[in-house]
Amino acid sequence: MRVIVSGISGSGRSDAVRDLEEYIKQNHPKKKLIIMNTNRMMLEAAEELRMYVKREKMLDLSPSTLQALRSTVFERIIREVKEYESQNEDVAVIINTHATFRWREHLMQGWDFFYLTKLKPDIFITIINVINDIYNTLEANPLWGGMNNRLQLGIWQEEEAFTTKLMAEILKKPFYIIARKQPPETLYLLIFKHEISEKVYLSYPMTHIKDEEKKKEIQILANKLRNLGMVVFDPGTMELEKVYEDIPDDIRIYDFYQTVYRDFQLIDQGTMVVVFYPEIVHSSGVVNEQAYGFRNNKYVFAVFPAENYSPFTSFFADKTFISVADLVKFLKEEFIPSRNKEKKNLD
Numbered sequence: 001m002r003v004i005v006s007g008i009s010g011s012g013r014s015d016a017v018r019d020l021e022e023y024i025k026q027n028h029p030k031k032k033l034i035i036m037n038t039n040r041m042m043l044e045a046a047e048e049l050r051m052y053v054k055r056e057k058m059l060d061l062s063p064s065t066l067q068a069l070r071s072t073v074f075e076r077i078i079r080e081v082k083e084y085e086s087q088n089e090d091v092a093v094i095i096n097t098h099a100t101f102r103w104r105e106h107l108m109q110g111w112d113f114f115y116l117t118k119l120k121p122d123i124f125i126t127i128i129n130v131i132n133d134i135y136n137t138l139e140a141n142p143l144w145g146g147m148n149n150r151l152q153l154g155i156w157q158e159e160e161a162f163t164t165k166l167m168a169e170i171l172k173k174p175f176y177i178i179a180r181k182q183p184p185e186t187l188y189l190l191i192f193k194h195e196i197s198e199k200v201y202l203s204y205p206m207t208h209i210k211d212e213e214k215k216k217e218i219q220i221l222a223n224k225l226r227n228l229g230m231v232v233f234d235p236g237t238m239e240l241e242k243v244y245e246d247i248p249d250d251i252r253i254y255d256f257y258q259t260v261y262r263d264f265q266l267i268d269q270g271t272m273v274v275v276f277y278p279e280i281v282h283s284s285g286v287v288n289e290q291a292y293g294f295r296n297n298k299y300v301f302a303v304f305p306a307e308n309y310s311p312f313t314s315f316f317a318d319k320t321f322i323s324v325a326d327l328v329k330f331l332k333e334e335f336i337p338s339r340n341k342e343k344k345n346l347d
Contacts, residue, residue: 002081002093002119003191006099006110006164007127007157009144010134012180016127016187017096023143023184031192033093034084038111041073056143059103062221067112074115081119092191095121099163102156116167123194124168125148125187128262130238131255151251155259176269177262179237189231198336199231199270201263201298203290205283206236214278218325221276221303224328228336232265243336267293274327275302275317291316299335303327 005315007013017035025033039058046053046069053061061069081093098110131154138144138153163178168175174194178186189197204218222232238259263285267273273293275286294316301316303324314320321327323332 001120001123001191002123002165003092003094004116004121004164005094005096005127006151006160007129008098008100008102008134008160010137010141010153011127011129011157012133012137012258013127014096016178016180017044017094019184020187020191021136022189023190028103028192030090032084032088034081034091034093035082035096036077036093037096038070038073038077039096041076042069045069045072045076051225059101059108062153062275066108070112071115074112074119078115078119082250084178090229094191095119098125098170099167100151100156103160107159113167117171120171121173122166122171123189123301126164126177127177127180128157128161128177133180151254152211154251158258178313181237182234182250184225185226186231187232189229192273193229196340197229197231199223199233200270200272200274201233201270201289201293202235202276203265203285203286203293204276204278205281206239207285208281208283209278211279217278218276221274221324224324225274225331228328228331230272234269235263237267238262263289264292268296272297272299272301275300275304276324277302277304280304280306281336287312294318301327301330301335 005017007011007016015038021033021035024033025302042053042058046058049072059066077095084091084093100110101108118132131150132151135150135156138148141246165175176190178312180188190199202222204216209218210213216237222234225232231290267289273290277283277286290300290302300317302320302322303322303326304313304315307322307324309320319330
């Protein structure tokens with residue numbers, strides 16, 4: 001399995017990969033994971049060529065020099081990936097890289113498209129994070145401190161995901177965005193069990209649920225779904241940006257729109273939407289996500305804690321349940337066995 005993991009600086013991309021590595025060591029020690037960091041490899045390549053490039057000056061090199069270093073690195077990656085695969089039957093090689101850079105108000109490419117087509121990755125993943133978290137991380141970094149603007153970071157993150165998705169579409173490979181705050185199990189299932197795992201978008205009211213116990217019920221359901229072997233995309237891991245008085249209106253507007261587009265992307269990359277109302281409250285997000293999933297060929301299962309509900313509640317659902325227990329029982333005893341049989345017949 002050849003995996004491209006992209007993400008902008010400060011997104012926590014490398015931390016997510018390291019968390020995955022630790023998760024595999026603790027839970028699946030027979031699995032083999034190889035991590036190749038293109039940034040580090042480019043610095044190594046420069047040193048081997050006696051260029052001795054300072055890390056903070058790497059992006060100031062001429063485009064031709066950067067291209068030459070990328071070519072050197074990807075030649076090495078392609079060679080070593082083949083060696084790893086010849087020695088291990090069940091190995092995943094992660095190429096930890098940037099798709100783009102925003103440096104000195106300029107958009108730059110982060111990988112070599114020619115060599116990506118030669119590498120032929122099996123799956124593309126972009127790690128995303130809350131913009132304020134990215135901003136705070138970069139401001140604390142001597143390399144990036146004082147150069148950051150929240151709106152531009154949001155745009156850069158969107159460009160990173162867009163470029164990665166575009167490459168995946170060109171090569172006809174799956175693409176996913178994964179929030180940094182998702183548990184490492186998410187990456188594990190996507191990489192090692194991509195073909196067989198159900199991928200669930202968990203839709204629930206976020207704005208109007210105030211009771212902490214009700215909020216815990218959401219995470220309890222998410223864990224129950226994970227225990228069934230499902231990938232769970234939880235929009236709560238990319239909660240709305242914290243509102244500060246000094247944030248301009250254009251950033252607020254940008255974030256509001258991005259929340260909608262991002263959550264629809266999470267639905268698009270899944271196979272199922274699970275709608276959960278811990279209590280009966282109004283939620284425009286849940287209503288629209290449920291209808292969007294239903295109209296876009298996703299299984300939709302809803303948990304609504306009342307026997308009497310509007311026809312619209314069940315119209316955009318394949319099945320509606322009163323309790324989480326009923327939903328989990330259905331998934332475990334009926335839906336998953338049926339889906340496994342369906343997938344087996346397709347083989």
